[in-house]
Amino acid sequence: MTDRQIASRTGEALDRLRASRPLVHHITNFVVMNDTANVTLLIGASPVMAHAPEEVEEMVSMAGALVLNPGTPQRDWNEAMLLAGRRARETGIPIVLDPVGAGATEFRTRTNRMLLDEVKPTIVRGNAGEIGALAGAGGEVKGVDSVGTLTDPEQVVRRAAKQWGVVVAITGRRDLVSDGERTIAVGNGHEWLTTLTGTGCMSTAMVAAFAAVEPDALYAATAGLAAYGVAAELAAARTDGPGSFKTALFDELYRLSSERLAEAASVVPVD
Amino acid sequence: MTDRQIASRTGEALDRLRASRPLVHHITNFVVMNDTANVTLLIGASPVMAHAPEEVEEMVSMAGALVLNPGTPQRDWNEAMLLAGRRARETGIPIVLDPVGAGATEFRTRTNRMLLDEVKPTIVRGNAGEIGALAGAGGEVKGVDSVGTLTDPEQVVRRAAKQWGVVVAITGRRDLVSDGERTIAVGNGHEWLTTLTGTGCMSTAMVAAFAAVEPDALYAATAGLAAYGVAAELAAARTDGPGSFKTALFDELYRLSSERLAEAASVVPVD
Amino acid sequence: MTDRQIASRTGEALDRLRASRPLVHHITNFVVMNDTANVTLLIGASPVMAHAPEEVEEMVSMAGALVLNPGTPQRDWNEAMLLAGRRARETGIPIVLDPVGAGATEFRTRTNRMLLDEVKPTIVRGNAGEIGALAGAGGEVKGVDSVGTLTDPEQVVRRAAKQWGVVVAITGRRDLVSDGERTIAVGNGHEWLTTLTGTGCMSTAMVAAFAAVEPDALYAATAGLAAYGVAAELAAARTDGPGSFKTALFDELYRLSSERLAEAASVVPVD
Numbered sequence: 001m002t003d004r005q006i007a008s009r010t011g012e013a014l015d016r017l018r019a020s021r022p023l024v025h026h027i028t029n030f031v032v033m034n035d036t037a038n039v040t041l042l043i044g045a046s047p048v049m050a051h052a053p054e055e056v057e058e059m060v061s062m063a064g065a066l067v068l069n070p071g072t073p074q075r076d077w078n079e080a081m082l083l084a085g086r087r088a089r090e091t092g093i094p095i096v097l098d099p100v101g102a103g104a105t106e107f108r109t110r111t112n113r114m115l116l117d118e119v120k121p122t123i124v125r126g127n128a129g130e131i132g133a134l135a136g137a138g139g140e141v142k143g144v145d146s147v148g149t150l151t152d153p154e155q156v157v158r159r160a161a162k163q164w165g166v167v168v169a170i171t172g173r174r175d176l177v178s179d180g181e182r183t184i185a186v187g188n189g190h191e192w193l194t195t196l197t198g199t200g201c202m203s204t205a206m207v208a209a210f211a212a213v214e215p216d217a218l219y220a221a222t223a224g225l226a227a228y229g230v231a232a233e234l235a236a237a238r239t240d241g242p243g244s245f246k247t248a249l250f251d252e253l254y255r256l257s258s259e260r261l262a263e264a265a266s267v268v269p270v271d
Numbered sequence: 272m273t274d275r276q277i278a279s280r281t282g283e284a285l286d287r288l289r290a291s292r293p294l295v296h297h298i299t300n301f302v303v304m305n306d307t308a309n310v311t312l313l314i315g316a317s318p319v320m321a322h323a324p325e326e327v328e329e330m331v332s333m334a335g336a337l338v339l340n341p342g343t344p345q346r347d348w349n350e351a352m353l354l355a356g357r358r359a360r361e362t363g364i365p366i367v368l369d370p371v372g373a374g375a376t377e378f379r380t381r382t383n384r385m386l387l388d389e390v391k392p393t394i395v396r397g398n399a400g401e402i403g404a405l406a407g408a409g410g411e412v413k414g415v416d417s418v419g420t421l422t423d424p425e426q427v428v429r430r431a432a433k434q435w436g437v438v439v440a441i442t443g444r445r446d447l448v449s450d451g452e453r454t455i456a457v458g459n460g461h462e463w464l465t466t467l468t469g470t471g472c473m474s475t476a477m478v479a480a481f482a483a484v485e486p487d488a489l490y491a492a493t494a495g496l497a498a499y500g501v502a503a504e505l506a507a508a509r510t511d512g513p514g515s516f517k518t519a520l521f522d523e524l525y526r527l528s529s530e531r532l533a534e535a536a537s538v539v540p541v542d
Numbered sequence: 543m544t545d546r547q548i549a550s551r552t553g554e555a556l557d558r559l560r561a562s563r564p565l566v567h568h569i570t571n572f573v574v575m576n577d578t579a580n581v582t583l584l585i586g587a588s589p590v591m592a593h594a595p596e597e598v599e600e601m602v603s604m605a606g607a608l609v610l611n612p613g614t615p616q617r618d619w620n621e622a623m624l625l626a627g628r629r630a631r632e633t634g635i636p637i638v639l640d641p642v643g644a645g646a647t648e649f650r651t652r653t654n655r656m657l658l659d660e661v662k663p664t665i666v667r668g669n670a671g672e673i674g675a676l677a678g679a680g681g682e683v684k685g686v687d688s689v690g691t692l693t694d695p696e697q698v699v700r701r702a703a704k705q706w707g708v709v710v711a712i713t714g715r716r717d718l719v720s721d722g723e724r725t726i727a728v729g730n731g732h733e734w735l736t737t738l739t740g741t742g743c744m745s746t747a748m749v750a751a752f753a754a755v756e757p758d759a760l761y762a763a764t765a766g767l768a769a770y771g772v773a774a775e776l777a778a779a780r781t782d783g784p785g786s787f788k789t790a791l792f793d794e795l796y797r798l799s800s801e802r803l804a805e806a807a808s809v810v811p812v813d
Contacts, residue, residue: 023414031575031591033302033343037468042513047468048372048414049302052345055378062375062413072575074594101590104604107597142604143565143590195796197579197589241793242584251512254466294685304573304614308739313784318739319643319685320573323616326649333646333684522783525737 003268006184010223011262013214018044022064022212026205027051027081029071029100032198036067036205042253043227045209051077056084064212066093068121069201071100071144073111085119094211094220097121098204103133103141116164122217124160125169125204128153135160144200146172154270158183167217171203175225176270179218186222187266188229195242203228226265231256233264274539277455281494282533284485289315293335293483297476298322298352300342300371303469307338307476313524314498316480322348327355335483337364339390340472342371342415344382356390365482365491368392369475374404374412387435393488395431396440396475399424406431415471417443425541429454438488442474446496447541450489457493458537459500466513474499497536502527504535545810548726552765553804555756560586564606564754568747569593569623571613571642574740578609578747584795585769587751593619598626606754608635610663611743613642613686615653627661636753636762639663640746645675645683658706664759666702667711667746670695677702686742688714696812700725709759713745717767718812721760728764729808730771732778734787745770768807773798775806 001009023046028036033049040047050059060066066088068081088095097119099112112134115121124131129146132139137156140148150156153176161168162180169177175186193199207224214220234256235248272280294317299307304320311318321330331337337359339352359366368390370383383405386392395402400417403410408427411419421427424447432439433451440448446457464470478495485491505527506519543551565588570578575591582589592601602608608630610623630637639661641654654676657663666673671688674681679698682690692698695718703710704722711719717728735741749766756762776798777790 025414029591030301030572031579034305034468034576037302038513041466041468046414046416048375049300049343050372050376051343052378054346055344055376058376058378059414072591072593073597075596101592104590105592105597105600107594107600143567143588143601145588195583197576197583241790242580242796243789243792246792247514247518247789248512250514250517254513296685301572305576305739308573309784312737312739317685317687319646320571320614321643321647322614323649325617326615326647329647329649330685518785518789519783521785521788525784 006267007262007265010226010265011258013210013223014258016213024065024208025060025063026067028069032201035198036201039202039205043209051080053080056080057087060084060088065208066095067208069098070111094122096123096208099126099130101144102130123167123221125207128170131170167221169221177221183270184222185268185270186225188226190232190236192245222267226267230264277538278533278536281497281536282529284481284494285529287484292317295336295479296331296334297338299340303472306469307472310473310476314480322351324351327351328358331355331359336479337366338479340369341382365393367394367479370397370401372415373401394438394492396478399441402441438492440492448492454541455493456539456541457496459497461503461507463516493538497538501535548809549804549807552768552807553800555752555765556800558755566607566750567602567605568609570611574743577740578743581744581747585751593622595622598622599629602626602630607750608637609750611640612653637663638665638750641668641672643686644672665709665763667749670712673712711763719763725812726764727810727812728767730768732774737784764809768809772806
């Protein structure tokens with residue numbers, strides 16, 4: 001597909017999202033629960049946060065997508081992630097893994113490797129450090145931030161996708177999405193996203209919302225990141241600090257039309 | 272009482288709330304803790320979030336009201352809810368239960384039924400789906416959202432109140448509050464409340480703050496919902512998106528005067 | 543040092559903070575995690591929230607400072623606080639304890655006394671009620687709010703610092719920071735900070751960020767509180783309610799220049 005075709009498909013996915021209002025089940029970290037629930041709602045889906053082993057299988061069965069985000073990991077949440085993940089897998093519900101801080105500590109790397117192996121998510125969305133570290137491609141992570149740069153990010157995203165058999169999205173100044181064969185670069189976004197906590201987790205929530213309505217995971221991830229980036233650009237254009245930017249970002253996610261998205265999406269196939 | 276008398280009583284309750292600044296003890300979910308603490312503070316009460324079995328009985332003994340909100344339920348929090356709830360019950364401290372997502376999973380329905388039976392709350396505040404599901408009146412819940420409509424919501428709220436021996440509030444486009452005999456409709460609010468997460472939980476926090484100063488639970492619930500709805504109307508009048516609306520809602524809750532509230536409250540007895 | 547010298551040192555610390563972007567490890571409460579992570583980021587440091595015993599020692603080893611804030615205490619988090627605290631102590635990483643609600647319940651007082659004894663933090667930041675209660679100096683706490691006033695706060699802060707062998711900061715209308723010998727009063731701030739939840743916890747996050755770059759803990763605490771207070775003053779000057787004030791506070795923390803801070807800091811040695 002050409003970039004215009006991908007952009008147009010992105011706009012159509014937003015229309016389907018708003019029309020069907022899918023449930024998105026999040027098992028996520030304590031820091032971002034409120035923000036990612038809001039982002040899910042604002043773009044047009046219906047969020048639920050649920051982590052009790054007693055209910056996650058039943059909950060995910062009603063969902064259009066599942067988010068696994070062990071950003072404040074604790075061992076006793078793994079059971080819920082595994083139960084929900086396996087049920088989602090069995091029933092064909094797309095799963096988005098956000099490996100927050102993988103590479104920063106052995107525990108985070110191990111937890112995310114385990115989820116990658118046991119759950120086999122549909123999409124993995126992380127920063128360069130997290131994906132690099134998980135893929136053994138030299139990513140460096142300080143706390144939850146990526147430090148340093150990957151020598152060849154396009155190769156890393158493609159190889160990680162092939163190696164894990166999933167769609168991988170590396171987000172940063174330029175986002176890269178790959179299924180191992182096809183790779184798309186998403187140019188939307190704004191640097192103020194780096195001044196706020198949870199903006200990576202929010203992009204994962206966007207990807208999950210689109211995965212509930214776009215069956216091709218490569219385009220779902222692309223659409224979620226493009227919609228998020230376009231809303232960020234619109235928000236930044238009318239604000240002058242990170243606090244007011246966040247407020248405006250929420251406004252713009254809600255207001256974003258599919259026409260505007262299709263027009264502004266910078267989604268370019270990479271050779 | 273006539274609608275004007277109820278409105279006037281609502282304004283007086285706000286004056287008492289600000290004058291006495293009661294402590295409101297919340298055992299609530301991870302998604303809304305920050306927002307419901309802020310709403311409690313902004314309307315004039317003093318919030319505390321505490322869920323350790325070791326301290327909840329001591330904490331609630333100092334409080335003017337208790338909120339039980341198992342919105343991100345996990346089994347090991349039940350003990351704290353039961354300990355705090357029973358102590359509140361024994362000492363006459365009003366308890367507001369928010370049965371988030373009851374009806375969505377068996378675990379949520381069971382947890383809330385258990386709290387209803389064991390704690391015997393003073394007020395239950397939920398959406399049509401949650402109250403309908405708990406009362407066996409056909410409510411439908413997707414995640415934490417009510418879907419579909421109750422055939423006769425006035426009958427449902429009245430019967431649930433009678434059946435459980437509590438005041439029940441069903442919130443939505445029009446809120447209904449009933450003690451089984453008397454029923455009041457609250458017409459305040461704004462549709463943007465549906466675009467943000469936790470707005471139902473915030474309305475529960477409002478009800479609890481008023482329950483600490485208004486001994487008639489029917490009027491306490493009415494006053495909390497009216498004050499919240501009036502603040503939402505004022506906020507919506509000067510904003511143009513959900514993000515800026517939320518910021519303005521916090522401003523308006525803080526600024527809301529008892530005169531303004533008494534004047535704008537749409538609180539109408541239902542035959 | 544004179545007040546001008548302290549103010550100038552405060553500005554220099556902000557420059558170092560922005561240049562080195564230290565990792566600040568928080569083990570904190572559920573209510574404020576998002577806000578304190580944002581404050582840490584906005585002032586120029588890099589936050590990570592991590593509470594699993596499996597990873598806290600590894601995480602804190604990479605950090606420039608550690609925050610221990612048992613504001614929603616639960617027994618099974620104590621192990622993580624002790625592990626991280628001891629490791630930080632051994633390796634010379636400054637520790638800031640925020641004894642939220644100490645004095646309100648026996649459990650909170652005991653938890654914080656235990657952390658004080660076992661971890662020996664570098665700085666303790668609390669309100670008058672919390673510090674007074676911990677020091678046995680008659681502080682009174684309702685929930686997490688200080689009620690009543692200390693008869694002689696300067697004496698309380700000095701004695702607590704001496705007794706515990708740490709730097710103590712009591713925040714309120716006028717902040718007091720002491721190491722037992724030297725005491726500094728910080729006059730910056732705004733009353734709207736009292737209308738929002740978590741503003742005390744955010745001031746602790748500020749103190750921790752500065753402790754990562756300012757080796758003298760007395761000046762680190764002073765700098766963190768002054769920077770926070772100056773940003774609050776700038777934010778209040780252009781807003782008219784607590785909601786918009788919070789948004790502006792985030793903007794101003796990000797924008798705050800070291801020159802502006804050095805100029806506006808009201809940091810006065812107390813005899």
